[in-house]
Amino acid sequence: MITEEIGRTDSCAQNHSEFSAMVVGKILWEYEKAPCRIQSLYELAKEKMWNANSDVPWNDFGRDRSFPSSHESEPLTGFAEYEALPDDERRRISWWRHALEISEILHGEQGALLVASQLVSCLPTVESKLFASSQVFDEARHVEFFSRYLREVVGEIHPPSEELKRLIQSMVDEPRWDMKFIACQILIESLAMAKFQEIRQSTQVPVLAFAIDYIAADEARHVKFGTEFLKDHLASLSAPELAERSDFVLDNVLRLANSLNITTRIAESYDWDVAALRHHLRQYRVRHPEINRNRFRQLLINLKAVGLLTERTHMRMMSMEVMR
């Protein structure tokens, strides 16, 4: 089964999706403004640039020596059919899961790169255009790092899930700048930051731990930019317009949570009892309630910061299976 997945990887290099977006934006002819928070973030972005080739210790990894993540972070631990496998096979599964997860992150980074480049045109102020241009270069380094990491350390790149593909396509096709902005700076960035924290705590691959620190610092800046810039804009919208935006976020949270259902894919490949595995994973979540809490905490904080966390949105979010 793993070979089949790797086989699909080869054709991935030939694959692409197309979009043809009309970007609605402004050319601004005035440049002088009073100092603002976005300008400080832009200054910080220039100071914190790093090089994905020369600043990252590419020689410091050992794919054959160990599992990519700690034993405690493996949700399959304790599942009888998984435990019955020899050590080598469990290590293979662990690297496969890792390849699927990091591939999904890589494609998400490319989505962020494309949307950030559109935002340079769409955003309505000079400061925000300049910051967005620094974000384009940040996202380029993230794509560069993860694609090299997957090729050289992990050894395989998988195609994106259908759900992620749909989200990226809808982000680049979307004509409204604030919807692009919410999808990229609030939804994707918040979930990515939580995922990076998870990886940072559990990874056993030094080069990944090292680069994640750089990448997470970039993402934190992007989120700050998003929340700073959006809150004033969203305050000017009507209640139905706000509801449309928060529904958009929640619908996509659900979509993305399903797209990361990698363990089920592994179970199907090994012909395991999927119902028994689901039960095991539910028990795992009950024993580790902090996982989902941490996964969505940042998103809740950011939705609140921009005024999208109404009582209705909060109730809807709390009723989602992924939150429990």
Ligand SMILES: [Fe+2]
């Ligand atoms: Fe990124």
Ligand SMILES: [Fe+2]
């Ligand atoms: Fe980002």
